[in-house]
Amino acid sequence: xQTIHQWPATLVQPVGSPLSLECTVEGTSNPNLxxxxxxxxxxxxxLFYSVGxxxxxxxxxxxxxxxRPQDRQFILSSKKLLLSDSGFYLCAWSVGxxxxxTFGSGTRLTVV
Amino acid sequence: xxNVEQHPSxxxxxxxxxxxxxxxxxxxxxxxxxxxxxxxxxxxxxxxDIRSNVGEKKDQRIAVTLNKTAKHFSLHITETQPEDSAxxxxxxxxxxxxxxxxxxxxxxTVNP
Numbered sequence: 769x770q771t772i773h774q775w776p777a778t779l780v781q782p783v784g785s786p787l788s789l790e791c792t793v794e795g796t797s798n799p800n801l802x803x804x805x806x807x808x809x810x811x812x813x814x815l816f817y818s819v820g821x822x823x824x825x826x827x828x829x830x831x832x833x834x835x836r837p838q839d840r841q842f843i844l845s846s847k848k849l850l851l852s853d854s855g856f857y858l859c860a861w862s863v864g865x866x867x868x869x870t871f872g873s874g875t876r877l878t879v880v
Numbered sequence: 881x882x883n884v885e886q887h888p889s890x891x892x893x894x895x896x897x898x899x900x901x902x903x904x905x906x907x908x909x910x911x912x913x914x915x916x917x918x919x920x921x922x923x924x925x926x927x928x929d930i931r932s933n934v935g936e937k938k939d940q941r942i943a944v945t946l947n948k949t950a951k952h953f954s955l956h957i958t959e960t961q962p963e964d965s966a967x968x969x970x971x972x973x974x975x976x977x978x979x980x981x982x983x984x985x986x987x988x989t990v991n992p
Contacts (some may be wrong), residue, residue, distance in 0.1 A: 799976050810967050810985035811926070819978055858923050865973050866931070868914045869980060871923030 770795035774859045774872030781879055787846040788830075789875050791859030795839065799861040800870065801842040803834055806856040818842060854879045882907040882974025893960050894991050901986045903970030904952040910986035911944055912970040914980070918967045919962045928955070958992045 771794045793799050802816040816829045816834035822835050831850055835843045842859060857878050860869040883906040893899050902979050914929035930937045930944045946953040958966055967987050971980035
């Protein structure tokens with residue numbers, strides 16, 4: 769069966785520090801991978817998505833970047849965090865769209 | 881791109897009552913209509929979906945109805961229980977093969 773792993777669950781980082789969040793998927797090949805951010809409140813903002821190794825599409829220009837070094841690994845990074853980067857970060861995968869997305873459990877990032 | 885609106889933004893019902901959440905979309909190319917449930921501190925989970933060649937789908941206490949002519953689909957929850965309390969999102973894809981467009985969410989509270 770397919771599973772998605774996202775870590776860490778919570779993270780408190782000072783302003784100006786770097787960030788690396790990792791997401792891995794098991795049990796499927798060539799998934800589409802996504803990073804979302806959910807700020808206080810309810811909206812889900814798509815940050816990046818990838819349809820293959822090394823292929824990254826950015827949805828919103830910002831202080832973050834994404835990489836996909838392996839088929840089932842998706843990494844969200846920042847060189848210098850801003851206060852506005854605080855939020856709930858969610859990784860998700862899909863194979864096509866007709867089965868929807870499967871989300872990870874999320875990382876709660878607080879920048880102080 | 882796809883424009884998605886969800887109504888209402890908050891909904892409070894008594895246990896045992898029914899709840900209905902409506903999602904309107906703009907892109908007639910949408911052919912897949914999912915609903916997600918997000919409990920506090922967790923990632924969203926797909927609870928029910930429908931394809932464009934079907935008008936209604938039921939799964940126990942939840943159902944989704946689709947009106948492609950009017951470009952809206954609705955989530956129906958019957959015999960609500962306190963554990964149904966969560967934020968619900970609709971997420972049609974528009975014409976994209978890779979991305980879902982999420983509504984802003986509906987906070988459902990079921991009062992015991």
